[in-house]
Amino acid sequence: MPDTPSQYDPFDPSGRLLAEDVAGDNAPALSISEISALLKRTVEDRFGHVKLRGEISGFKRAASGHVYLCLKDENAVIDGVMWKTGVQRLAFRPEDGIEVVVTGKITTYPGRSKYQIVIERMELAGEGALMQLFERLKQKLAAEGLFETARKKPLPYMPRVIGVVTSPTGAVIRDILHRLEDRCPTRVILWPVLVQGEGAALQVARAIRGFDAIGPGDAIPRPDLLIVARGGGSIEDLWAFNEEPVIRAVADCRIPVISAVGHETDTTLCDYAADVRAPTPTAAAEIAVPVRAELMAAVTELGLRAGRCARRYHERARERLTAQVRLMPRLEDLLQPQRQRTDDLAERLRRGLSHRLSDARHDLADASGALRPALLSQRLVRESARLDAVRLRPELLRRRLDDSATAFDRMWRLALSLDPKRPLSKGYALVMHGDTLVSTAAAACAAGHVTLKFADADVGADISPTLEKQAGTATSRPSGKRPGASKNEDSARRQQDLFS
Incomplete structure (x- = not known):
């Protein structure tokens, strides 16, 4: 065919840019999933039931309960998976390095383009593998x-x-x-x-x-x-x-x-x-x-031994007691001094009681001579007189109460006359500085502020220097009071000068 751009050979894919259906081409393009499904079906049909022997490697148990591992020999490795239902039927716990014989089917895992065996049964490969485990x-x-x-x-x-x-x-x-x-x-x-x-x-x-x-x-x-x-x-x-x-x-x-x-x-x-x-x-x-x-024989033997020990101990104790009795003094020898002393004390007691009774009779005779009826009557009269002398009579008590009332009344009148507040009802006043009584003019000038206590109320007063001077001048001038003036008038004039 001429090598020109207008001519094209359908069986020569070189130089093609787009994939196109070509007449006579009966092999359509397959998807990855389709070819993976074809491979999976082919492998499972061919190797639907196989038995493999190999050593476990990379053993891993997933959280779901499934088991993933590899089976290997000296030249090749194949992946394996055992679902949870098969794991529960295992008679041993698989571990790395254990040689086993597994039964299952070969399949593919399209997600990784790998082939693997789905294990249905797993057994140890002989007694040697079992002893190794x-x-x-x-x-x-x-x-x-x-x-x-x-x-x-x-x-x-x-x-x-x-x-x-x-x-x-x-x-x-x-x-x-x-x-x-x-x-x-x-x-x-x-x-x-x-x-x-x-x-x-x-x-x-x-x-x-x-x-x-x-x-x-x-x-x-x-x-x-x-x-x-x-x-x-x-x-x-x-x-x-x-x-x-x-x-x-x-x-x-x-x-x-x-x-x-x-x-x-x-x-x-x-x-x-x-x-x-x-x-x-x-x-x-x-x-x-x-x-x-x-056990019963041993218990019986122990009982017999305990009995023999008890009897032996009893016999030895009896022997020791007999030997000890020979060394001990007789009872008659021990009690003889005490019996003699008891007889001596009994005799002394009998004599002592007789003497005591005789003395008591003498004392009673002496006392009975002083107990005559006449003497008792005289003693009774004297004691009655003494009782009358100390007996409380009402007139004595009334006299004592009257004397006490008179003395109390006298003391009360004296206390009223000495009451410092009583003159206040007659027009007098007390000059106080705080809680201190001011009794002189100099003390009042020094205090400056004083309180005049009357019978009905208190009055405050300030003593200024001018008043102090006036008070001094008034004191130096003749008072001009007439002879024979009363002390009340003088006191009233002083009070007038204080408040002027």
Whole structure:
């Protein structure tokens, strides 16, 4: 074809600017979503059910409960996701580094152009992987101190109530009850649980915590001892007792716990966390209680020993008492001096009473001679006269009252005559400066302001220098009073000069 701008080759896309439909081209353009859906459908149809073996890497649990991880071997890696419903059915806790076998389907994730496996079931890849998970969990819990000896609690010697966590249908519970019946009958409370399979670990953990939550006053008595038991089996069968919830429940339990899981050669993490490990469930029953017959024999032996000790002590005490009695003096020897002294005192008392009675008779005879009727009559007359002399007569009291009234009236008149305010009713006045009585003219001039107290009221007065001078001139001039003038007139003239 000629190379000119007017001619165009539909099968030669070079040099095209816009995408156009070309005749004979039956491959239409697909969108990204369309090609992603085609790839997803193709992959799921081809790999709808696969089983993969690999090592877990990048394990992550989302808040929604889904699990995201990677499975890898030495050459390749594939992403994986396990939805929440499948995670709840897991018999173990996945961790990085554990080799597992997963079953699911291959699909794509269009959002990132990646392919991944949707895991429906996950199992450990052989016993080696299971033991690897066992050792990792053991190291983790040991680092937290859950297996330390200091945390172990002593077992009660004679538990009254024993709690058992095991399956109600297995031979374990029958063996425990039979052994307890043979050794020492004790009350047993069974908490039935699954001992293997899905959900067994959670049931065992809830049972242990349930027993520990029983209070002293609850309807169900609180056990004094717990036995967590299961029969023998493979490591897969016993794996529920290696789960972390069970280990933590045993370690946190305040009741002493005996772990009796599997046979003597079987070892679980529950054995490390428990206070005592029993090789078998039957051995756990033997550890839990003593033998009743042996206990009764021991009690009987202790009773016999106590009786022998008491008899021996009694015999030795009797021997010591006999030896002590030989050294003690006889009762007759101890009482003989006291008896003699008592007889002596009794004789002296008899003589003393006789002498006392004789003296009393003499005193009575002397006194009876002075008690004659004539003497008593004279004494009565004298005492009557003395009583009349001191008897209070009314005329004496009236005379004393009249004398006292006269004296009181005389004193009252004298007090009225000495009252300083009485002259004020006759026209006199008191000259006061504050609370001080002014008795001279010089004192009044010095005070300057005085108060004149009359009978009806007080009057203030100022004494100026001019008045003082006038008062001095009036004093130097002859008074001009006529001879024989009364003192009242002179006093009135002075008062007039004071107020002029």
